[in-house]
Amino acid sequence: MLKVGVVGCGAIGSIICRALDKDIEGAELVAIHEHHIENVDSLCAELSCKPKIMKISEMVRNVDLVVESAAAIAVPQAAIPALENDCDVMIMSVGALVDxxxxxxxxxxxxxxxxxxxLPSGAVAGIDGIKSASVAPIQSVTLTTTKPPRGLAxxxxxxxxxxxxxxxxxxxxxxxxSAIEAVKAFPANVNVAACISLAGIGVDKTRVKIVVDPDSDRNRHEIEVIGDFGRFTTEIENIPFPENPRTSYLAALSAVATLKKIASPLQIGT
Ligand SMILES: NC(=O)c1ccc[n+]([C@@H]2O[C@H](COP(=O)([O-])OP(=O)(O)OC[C@H]3O[C@@H](n4cnc5c(N)ncnc54)[C@H](O)[C@@H]3O)[C@@H](O)[C@H]2O)c1
Structure with missing residues (x-):
């Protein structure tokens, strides 16, 4: 059984904890670390696995995998001690790795x-294709993110x-x-731009366009990749989380899917 500790139990972390409690065969939630522990009282009460609340230093001695679903600043705080203690790491705040x-x-x-x-695929579709395509030369990767005006305010x-x-x-x-310019100009886009860049041709070569759409009420991400393989595009319209409108529901689902993949003997997709 894969023992898992979760750092940060907001919109994404709560979904991960509930999935580990009920839906992920071969993995169990044994520990939680959360800054605002009062926010997770009701979550802990509903979980039948009864995880212990721990400091990161204690968590890394008791789990096989540490999941970061907190904030960019928590990535080194969680990932460095985890790796030093022979734990695997799953990182949701992928934007921290632009450094x-x-x-x-x-x-x-x-x-x-x-x-x-x-690093789960997060809020976009197509990371599998970018990884496959980048085994051969890639000419361009372009992310076009379209948001309603309030999403860019x-x-x-x-x-x-x-x-x-x-x-x-x-x-x-x-x-x-470039993606590196985009993450400074639009930090809310940082995780998507970072994940695409890391999977493909890096933050300097990946191109990012930001579009404001007055008639849209959803965030849309389109990816176009042109390489020696040919060309593909993906397009996704994300539903925001009610608990945290800055986060897309698909990002949490991608975290759960990654945990299922880690715990499963069958690995599908690149
Ligand atoms: N990879 C992606 O595509 C993607 C998509 C959406 C969000 N994210 C990132 O995932 C992370 C979590 O997103 P969310 O929507 O669940 O955020 P959230 O604000 O709903 O929840 C974060 C939780 O972590 C806690 N926290 C923050 N810093 C902490 C620390 N140092 N130690 C312990 N707990 C800490 C907060 O108290 C909060 O409960 C964010 O960094 C977000 O940017 C990634």
Whole structure:
């Protein structure tokens, strides 16, 4: 039985805990670490597996896999001690790995301790295709993210360029640049851009366009990949989580699917 500890039990972490409690054969939830422990009282009461509340230093001595579903700042706090204690790691705050230094450190630790680092596909479809395609040369990867005006309000790029998001009466590209520029300009997009870049051609070569659509009420991500294999596109319209509208429901489902894959003898997809 794979013993799992979850760091951060908000919108995504709660779904992961409930899935580990009931739906994932071969894995069990044994520990939780959460900053706002008062927020998880009702979650813990409903779980039949009765996980223990632990500090990360204790968790890493009691589990095989640490799942980070907290915040970018929690990635080194959870992943470094986990790998040092021979635990595998699953990271939801993938945007933290845009800092190449942290990613290199984690990979070196994983190699040293014979561990695995899992990054679920998150809120997009097509990571499997990007991984396969990138075995051969890729000419371009373009992510086009379309959001309603309220989904872009407050983004540093919007604020510093004085963009009036309510002034558009049709869809309009307001940003076109590299993924590394995009994560600074639109930090809310960081996880999607980081995951696509890491799976493919990196943050400098991956192109990101941000579109404001006054008539849309959902976040849409389109990916176009052109390479020696040919060309593919994916398009996804995400339903936001009621508990946290910044997070897409699919991101939580991808975390549960990754746990099922880790615990299963059958591995489907690249
Ligand atoms: N990979 C993806 O595509 C994707 C998609 C959506 C969200 N995310 C990321 O996943 C993470 C979780 O998202 P969410 O929607 O569940 O967020 P959330 O705000 O609903 O929940 C986060 C929880 O973690 C807790 N927390 C924060 N820092 C902590 C720390 N250092 N130690 C312990 N607990 C801590 C908070 O108290 C909160 O309960 C975020 O970083 C988010 O950006 C990734």
């Amino acid at each position: 190449g230094q942290l990613l290199d450190n984690l990979i070196n630790l994983a190699l040293e301790h014979n561990c695995r680092i899992y 407050g983004a540093p790029y919007v604020v510093s360029n004085n963009i009036d998001l309510d002034a558009f009466d049709r869809p309009k590209v307001i940003f076109d640049g």
